[in-house]
Amino acid sequence: MAAERTSLVTAVVLLLGCAAPPTTGLQVVVAPHSAAAPAWLADPSVGDRARTTSEIVVAAWHAPARRLDGYTLTLEAGAGTLDCGGTPATGCTTVAGGGGGTIVVEVGSAACVEVTVLAHELGHVALAGDSGHADARWYSADLGRQVAQALLPTVPAEDGPCLARLRELEASAVYMISWGNGV
Numbered sequence: 784m785a786a787e788r789t790s791l792v793t794a795v796v797l798l799l800g801c802a803a804p805p806t807t808g809l810q811v812v813v814a815p816h817s818a819a820a821p822a823w824l825a826d827p828s829v830g831d832r833a834r835t836t837s838e839i840v841v842a843a844w845h846a847p848a849r850r851l852d853g854y855t856l857t858l859e860a861g862a863g864t865l866d867c868g869g870t871p872a873t874g875c876t877t878v879a880g881g882g883g884g885t886i887v888v889e890v891g892s893a894a895c896v897e898v899t900v901l902a903h904e905l906g907h908v909a910l911a912g913d914s915g916h917a918d919a920r921w922y923s924a925d926l927g928r929q930v931a932q933a934l935l936p937t938v939p940a941e942d943g944p945c946l947a948r949l950r951e952l953e954a955s956a957v958y959m960i961s962w963g964n965g966v
């Protein structure tokens with residue numbers, strides 16, 4: 784008992800010793816949007832679904848789930864195109880030097896968060912900033928199919944449009960380089 788108490792005290796001291804413990808996991812923020820935005824954006828489940836999607840996709844890229852620590856995902860609707868460091872895009876990921884960073888996704892008219900450009904952006908998280916899409920997996924039909932297959936069981940059965948789109952992505956094996964564009 785005494786030993787356990789000592790361990791606990793040690794753990795607390797160690798935690799206090801960290802100047803700024805990193806935020807664990809992915810934080811999800813839904814930006815203010817108009818009524819014209821997809822209805823799923825206002826669903827209370829959107830944060831959990833985005834986090835589940837992120838964990839699955841990062842695993843598909845063979846990166847550890849902890850790679851998501853310190854990242855904030857902002858879901859936007861209505862902006863059309865984002866200004867990603869001067870480049871127009873529907874998704875933008877900034878990797879911070881000390882870990883973590885920001886992901887911004889314009890959801891457009893996507894059927895659900897799973898089929899937005901998020902899965903593409905997570906490649907930039909998993910590969911820690913391969914902003915030039917140099918890794919061969921960006922162009923792998925197998926990876927696109929694998930991601931769609933892994934996401935399908937996580938989508939509620941009543942979300943027909945989302946499931947239909949994921950099945951399309953699975954059947955057509957969309958490369959991660961273009962995942963989420965035009966949806």
Ligand SMILES: [Zn+2]
Binds near residue numbers: 907916
């Ligand atoms: Zn990219």
